[in-house]
Amino acid sequence: MPGHDVIVVGAGITGLASAYHIKRNNPDMSVCLVEKEKTYAQGNTGRSAAGFRDTFTSEMNYILSSSSIEFYKHVQNKLGFNLGMDSCGYLFLLESGKLDSPAIKKVMSRSRGKIVSASDVENSGINTKPEKDVAEMMNLPEIGGGFLGENCGIIEPDLICSFYDSELRKMGVELKYGTKVNSLSLAPTKTLDYPGEPFLWQDKTINSLETNSGELKAEKYVLCTDVWTTDLLAPLGIDSHTLPKKRQIFQASGKEVQNMVSKRMDGSEGTFPFLILPSCGIYLRPEPKSKSFWISTADDIGRPYSYEEDPQPEKDFYNLGMLPVAQEYIPQIKNSKITSSWAGHYAYNTIDKTHYIFESLNVIVATGTSGSGIMKGDSAGRVVSAIVSGEKTAKTFTNRVINVDELGIKKRKVEIEELVI
Ligand SMILES: Cc1cc2nc3c(=O)[nH]c(=O)nc-3n(C[C@H](O)[C@H](O)[C@H](O)COP(=O)(O)OP(=O)(O)OC[C@H]3O[C@@H](n4cnc5c(N)ncnc54)[C@H](O)[C@@H]3O)c2cc1C
Structure with a gap:
């Protein structure tokens, strides 16, 4: 007899949000979260930069992000639970030829935002024209303007997790x-109590989780x-379809x-937008509490797909890689000091860069x-909660309907994202 109806493993944002929606939709279910x-x-x-944006070219990414952003706003503004959410905007700094690219046009057709002129960018303190020799050597384009996504900004993931955690406790x-x-x-699924089970010809199921404090059982995991x-x-022969990158x-x-x-940007009191430079995918995330910028990039070729047990930030990667590029556009960081640094991993879907949420046996994977x-x-x-309930569709906070199969493997239907940071 299983101990729980559902056991969710992982108390990051995905696991907490999943447990929350499973329990909310099925109050009679016995749900356990293991971390x-x-x-x-x-x-x-x-370890996240914790920026949020709804500026995606893929419809699925737009639905997933815009609805989550509305939910977080609801939690902060209507339920009064501070999530540190600040809609300071995302400023994509672009070469002039890219200001009216199909990607920007697509994003502008449904997300709140505007084109910002090169002089407005310059007046906000950003250098639009990197020094000629440096620009040539390092392939740094001149900035022709920007796209300011307005339904974008920063949030504190610890606080979102704290919200879900406290709700989970209240719901039991x-x-x-x-x-x-x-x-x-x-x-x-039907045991013969014979050594060596399960055999090739037997239907299989996940029977239990082996943990550091014993065995845990549920109907679904x-x-x-x-x-x-x-x-x-x-070890089970199930493919996660993902690769880690530091x-x-x-x-x-x-x-x-x-x-x-x-x-x-206009000099008024508030927070500078989250900045995306036109080179190397480098971004600067404003951190109003410490009045600093968090500087990062999702480097591609040369950065191995591999997992590090205790990932460490690499000083040379910053000093020889990101800093020389970033300071050409943002001269304010020339005299800055690194006051903290950390590292984590992205779990990459290497094809369309969007979640995989699928079921195999009695396990749902997100x-x-x-x-x-x-x-x-x-x-x-x-979406996880809908799959647990055996539903074909999930409804987001903004009442958009997602066919859950479209985020799975076999019937996946997600466009390749063009605005990747
Ligand atoms: C540097 C960096 C910058 C980022 N910037 C952004 C950003 O600006 N905006 C954004 O939206 N996202 C950003 N991300 C991505 C974002 O952080 C992740 O997509 C997100 O946190 C994934 O959440 P998760 O709950 O799936 O995973 P995690 O938060 O990693 O949670 C997984 C949990 O599972 C637990 N776990 C693992 N194995 C076991 C086990 N065997 N038993 C029990 N527990 C286990 C882990 O301890 C962990 O707590 C960034 C990530 C990094 C690293």
Whole structure:
């Protein structure tokens, strides 16, 4: 007799949102959340740059992100639970030829935003014309203007997780922090009690989770274990379809950075937009609390797909890679100091860079968040919940309908995203 109806593994944003929607939609179900760390948001959720945007070219990404953003706004503004949400905007700095590209046109047709002129960009303190020799050597384009996404900004993932965690407690979900799942144990659906089961010809199911504090049983299991998913699925012969890649963040602080971060583009009081440079995918995330910029990039060729147990930020990667590019456009960081740095991983869906949410046996897997799992977290949780309930469609917070199969493997229907950061 199973101990629970559902066990969700992983207390990052995906697992917490999934457990929350499963329990909300099925109050009679016994739901348990298992996490190897002592509390929530200790995996990649807590290492995130935590920007949010609805500026995607793929319809699926737009639905997942815009609905989650509305839900987070609802939590902060209507339920009064502070999520540190600040709609400071995302400013994509672009070469002049890219300002009216099909990607920008597509995004502008449904997301709130506007084109910003080169002189407005320049007046906000950004250098649009990198020095000629440097520009030639480092392939740095001149900035011809920008696209400012207005339904975009920054959020605090710890606080979103804290919201879900407190709701789970109120709803009676059992939270097992400090519990590591070592493996999923495969068994025949009808046991013969014969050594060596399950045999080739027997139907199979996941019978239990083997953890550091014993065996846990449920009817269904949900894996929201991000880059750790492959370790749990591969021994069963199930493909996670994802690969890990290291990602690093460097916090740059200093007087000039402080002045820039604490103002909007037009100089009024507020927060400078999240900046995306036109070169190397480098971005600067404003951090109003410490009045610093978090500087990062999703580097591609040369950065291996591999998992590091304790990923460390690489000073040379910043000093020789990101800084020389970033300071050409943002001179304010020339005299800044690195006051903190950390690293984590993206769990990449290497094809279309959107979540994979699929069912295999009695396990539902939600992974492949590809660097945008915070901003799509609530919607992903709703899709997981629909699959647990055996439904074909999930409804997002904004009442958009998602055919759950479209985020799966066999009947997947997700466009390749063109605006990847
Ligand atoms: C540097 C960086 C910058 C990013 N920037 C952004 C951004 O700006 N915006 C955005 O939306 N996203 C961003 N992301 C991506 C985002 O952080 C992830 O997509 C998201 O956090 C994934 O959430 P998750 O819950 O799926 O995974 P995680 O938060 O990693 O949670 C998985 C959990 O599973 C637990 N777990 C794993 N294995 C086991 C086991 N065997 N037993 C028990 N527990 C287990 C882990 O301890 C962990 O807590 C960024 C990520 C990084 C690294």
